[in-house]
Amino acid sequence: MxxxxxxxxxxxxxxxxxxxxxxxxxxxxxxxxxxxxxxxxxxxxxxxxxxxxxxxxxxxxxxxxxxxxxxxxxxxxxxxxxxxxxxxxxxxxxxxxxxxxxxxxxxxxxxxxxxxxxxxxxxxxxxxxxxxxxxxxxxxxxxxxxxxxxxxxxxxxxxxxxxxxxxxxxxxxxxxxxxxxxxxxxxxxxxCAHNIYNATKISFWNEMWLVSQNLGLDLDPIAQTVARSSEGSYNPLYGIRGGAPYGGVCLPKDTQGFLGLADSIGMEMPLLRAVVEVNDILAERVDREADALTSA
The missing domain is CATH 3.40.50.720 (NAD(P)-binding Rossmann-like Domain)
Known part of the structure; x- marks a missing residue:
């Protein structure tokens, strides 16, 4: 005792x-x-x-x-x-x-x-x-x-x-x-990161809810499906390596493309826009570091 x-x-x-x-x-x-x-x-x-x-x-x-x-x-x-x-x-x-x-x-x-x-x-x-x-x-x-x-x-x-x-x-x-x-x-x-992550997830789905309302869609079954389909939901190690911006075809295409969709229906998506901006900042940093190594 x-x-x-x-x-x-x-x-x-x-x-x-x-x-x-x-x-x-x-x-x-x-x-x-x-x-x-x-x-x-x-x-x-x-x-x-x-x-x-x-x-x-x-x-x-x-x-x-x-x-x-x-x-x-x-x-x-x-x-x-x-x-x-x-x-x-x-x-x-x-x-x-x-x-x-x-x-x-x-x-x-x-x-x-x-x-x-x-x-x-x-x-x-x-x-x-x-x-x-x-x-x-x-x-x-x-x-x-x-x-x-x-x-x-x-x-x-x-x-x-x-x-x-x-x-x-x-x-x-x-x-x-x-x-x-x-x-x-x-x-x-x-x-701190634990609480901020939870807050970010809530705001992400609230932002998606606002867009879905504008499009006349029910977000609940959509969100429940994404919670099982996205690697970021079922794989706890996905995307947690700091300093590595997302790339490839799908993620840049859909983040940018969905911003365009939101603009076309008059919707603001500040969280998604911030996601793109943060990724751009990291990508530029990685490029600078690569250039510095090449010229060293």
Whole structure:
């Protein structure tokens, strides 16, 4: 049984803590909102407004703090405040604890922000007074508890192989595929790309829906068929090699041709136009690099 603290007890934190509780671990929830603490206690859960590590054995401290956006940037103010409070708790700790960043954060945050904040507030150094890792969540709001208990994918990253192994031991019993990385920024990038990919797929089919409406077609059976027919849907490795623009006959012909079709019926397709523009940029870059190698 592991000792676990959940710092930030919103949807992600509550689902994470309840998942660990169901697996038999000892869990304490930490949050700054009195009403949230009262609600957790009403469920019979251990919840407090302050993290106290003075009498605790080595524990896992999961940062599940909010990181909303403000315009085109992440607002990390609440995340920074919560991380600082963990650092101050580590200053009083008798044991070395593991801090795990589970919030969705920009790549580089674990080492570029969390580590300095913990070191500054704890008065100790990474590896001496605490361990540090990234373990991004992949939970859906409507089924967060279930998703934690039965994960499809678990990602763990740390510079310390021992830290990765300890997290593997904690999380492996939940099942699902578990992938490990030595750079926390890789795990952070995975989570951001994961969400952006989902958003892009939704916008792609919404753009197609707008065109289908104009043409008097029902998109549902079309989309369901393409979900089985296109290699990009059934082959998870298709198209993921960065730096390689699409070429050949079919893809350039149909991306360009469909833009012409959309223009002919007065429809804007900004996403498809961006797809073509990105490919053109990559193709030009590949050509420049090839010319440079030839002339070298």
């Amino acid at each position: 592991a000792r676990i603290f959940i710092v930030g007890s919103g949807v992600v934190g509550t689902a994470t803590g309840k998942g660990f509780l169901h697996a038999g671990h000892e869990v304490t929830f930490i949050d700054v909102l009195p009403q949230r603490i009262e609600a957790l206690r009403a469920e019979g859960l251990d919840a407090h407004d302050t993290l106290d590590l003075r009498a605790e054995p080595p524990a896992f401290i999961f940062l599940t703090l909010p990181t909303p956006n403000v315009g085109h940037r992440y607002d990390l103010s609440a995340f920074e405040a919560g991380t600082g409070s963990v650092g101050r708790a580590l200053r009083e700790a008798a044991e070395k604890h593991m801090v795990v960043v589970r919030s969705t954060v920009p790549p580089g945050t674990t080492e570029g922000l969390v580590q300095p904040l913990l070191e500054e507030n704890s008065g100790t150094k990474l590896g001496e007074g605490f361990m540090l890792a990234s373990n991004p969540e992949f939970l859906r709001a409507a089924s967060a508890v279930e998703d934690f208990r039965y994960p499809w994918m678990t990602v763990v990253a740390s510079r310390s192989a021992r830290t990765v192994e300890r997290l593997r031991e904690l999380l492996a019993p939940f099942g699902g595929e578990l992938r490990t990385f030595s750079n926390p920024a890789e795990a952070e990038f995975i989570k």
